[in-house]
Amino acid sequence: MQALCQSLSGAYVGSFTLQQPSDTPCEVSSSQGSDSGQIQAAGKSCGFWSPGHARTGGRLKAVANVEGLHSTFKKELPERGLAVLQGLSSPETAVHTPQTSRRRLHRSGRKAVVSMSAVPDEGRPPSAVTLATSETSEASMAADIMQRDAEVIVRTYARAPIVIVRGQGCKLYDAEGREYLDMAAGIAVNCLGHSDPTWVKAVSEQAATLAHVSNLYFTEPQVKLASRLVASSFADRIFFCNSGTEANEAAIKFARKYQRVKHAESTDPPPTDIVSFSNCFHGRTLGALALTWKEQYRTPFEPIMPGASFATFGDLDSAAQAIKKGRTAAVFVEPLQGEGGIHSATKQFLEGLRKMCDESGALLVFDEVQCGLGRTSRLWAHQAYDIYPDIMTVAKPLAGGLPIGAAFVTEAVASALSFGDHGSTFAGGPLVCHAALAVLDRIESDGFLEGVAKKGERLKRSLQDALSANKHVKEIRGVGLLVGIQLDVPAGPIIDAARESGVLAITAGKGDVVRLAPPLVIADEEIDFAVQVLANCIGKLP
Incomplete structure (x- = not known):
């Protein structure tokens, strides 16, 4: 039996038959509108699958127990990519296939763990093993935090559906391992970025x-x-x-x-x-x-x-x-x-x-x-x-x-x-x-404020070059690294789309301005990436 683990979407394919939402981006059989599904092997149910969150592309929350894999497997693999688990008697073989469908922690040094270990369970043979990724527990943790927030925090904030766990430089990382370029800096707070040494x-x-x-x-x-x-x-x-x-x-x-x-x-x-x-x-x-x-x-x-x-x-x-x-x-x-x-x-x-x-x-x-x-x-x-x-x-x-x-x-x-x-x-x-x-x-160090001026000019100029022909963009304005993109439509959908593409921005004005207030230490290539993402998202407006 061959099992293909897609660690970015949380889907198991190959010999498995997986029912899942039709919009989940992976090569498996699909059931229209389904919010969960049964993973099957040899025609028998061997696990339960459900999406971690509607906005995460359907990550695995429950694990699959597969008959016939008798040995214990635990191997670290890069979190970004595909892990192919081969063979019944020799599951130690695993390969990494590059994939670019979502920005991950590939530069952070963190690993995803794909594990197989004997997990007896009611109704399943003792020889069944569990396939899991660290993404499973991460998605579960994120869902748990959001649920507990709903139970114990006064509801005065409309939060984005992500749980931020750490930051480094101009990047933030969520509980499910995704990387974001922080173009809001905690609403103009983190001027030196995150975890500045x-x-x-x-x-x-x-x-x-x-x-x-x-x-x-x-x-x-x-x-x-x-x-x-x-x-x-x-x-x-x-x-x-x-x-x-x-x-x-x-x-x-x-x-x-x-x-x-x-x-x-x-x-x-x-x-x-x-x-x-x-x-x-x-x-x-x-x-x-x-x-x-x-x-x-x-x-x-x-x-x-x-x-x-x-x-x-x-x-x-x-x-x-x-x-x-x-x-x-x-x-x-x-x-x-x-x-x-x-x-x-x-x-x-x-x-x-x-x-x-x-x-x-x-x-x-x-x-x-x-x-x-x-x-x-x-x-x-x-x-x-x-x-x-x-x-x-x-x-x-x-x-x-x-x-x-x-x-x-x-x-x-x-x-x-x-x-x-x-x-x-x-x-x-x-x-x-x-x-x-x-x-x-x-x-106040030499050249710092001059650098902010140059970065601000680069940000505004790049946005103007990328968006000048867009009918929904009415003005790009601001000073230094506080810049707004004035739209003729609500900016909320752009903020959501940019977040899914790895860029965090916020709104301003009447909700029709995309506000950018990144750390003052942002690099030129990070500015260019943010502009590319925002231009792509705004370019998709009808």
Whole structure:
């Protein structure tokens, strides 16, 4: 008897007859619409097959017990390819046949295991043996994790049907052994990619020394990081927190406290209103949520923070109507909108806002949570405009994957704050601050930001060359390595198709923008691969 194991699809062919979904890509007999099947040998049922997940191409979940194979077999084979198991008395022979139907862990050094061992079972002879691959257990593990997630996690995330287990460089790997090029970087978080050796070393050393101590005490990593951030920016002081949303919440409080102190001797109430802009995103906690544009985010949680209003992004006339002397405490704006669809502010717009804030007494707040720290090829996005805020909020990439946020403030703002005005248990801990220092070392190293600029130009140019003739692509825009592909159709199907082809991207805007925010260390050949996959997926739109 000959058994052919296709490790990429989980199908057993050859002498077996396998009923399976008609769209599973392997050379076996098919039963239309079947979700599972019986594996048969010599006309007798010898196992049960079912797909691991609808999107995985039908991986083997159950194993087949085959009569007549009497010896124990266990041999490691490359996970990418076909393993042919020959013979009854000498099953040790196995060959590898290359196959390119799906990107696998062929460069990771991991192996698939094809095993045959005596597994007595009710209704089967003791001489039956089990054929299995590591893919069997991997698919089972992934399905189990997704099932347990559905049972114990609050359902606020619409997750893709994959379980990520590790990362290296710009690649992620799922529980079933598939490799993905990460063009989202954890939503612009993993600026150095995954498992960067220098970053890992810094985190490991600090974790072995001191991971956390409360802000009741001084710590060197926090002071060193704040000093570096002050030296690199307009700011005089830094307040640490744990996320971008927290940084924006801090900015709201700081702006209101600043106005209260400034107007302490006035008989009129201090300004408390906050102005933000169309398509903006500042977070999901109640204060930051009040400043976030999408109504569907805000409506279920009303009433939220009063005093928030919106002006049209890029429109100075609209901003002038919203910003009022004696009422507006602060104006929040993203120099480059990420969640909103990758929209860049113009220098004229930011200059106008700076002037309006100066004239009205409002503070100007730049939200650089997504666009800051090298993403645009400048350390801070606003530096390209030579226009500076009173407060800046930063988070996502700062600690390279660990939770941290920061509000950068001028001395004028900081002087309005007193002990106890704000605080956080975990903020600015030694571990995350030491990680952030490692990130800064890399980003501020010679040639790094110039490299980001070149990679960003390559990404945009390649996308334009590949997609300029596509009727569904309306615009390709962005700065540095934050790029959006504006479609005239929903981007979700493109995200799904790209994932199946080994590229992870995310949506933005109204769900019609493919957003690309890869690690800043992405290689040219990885950019080229991403463009090829995305162009192929978008090219298949009707």
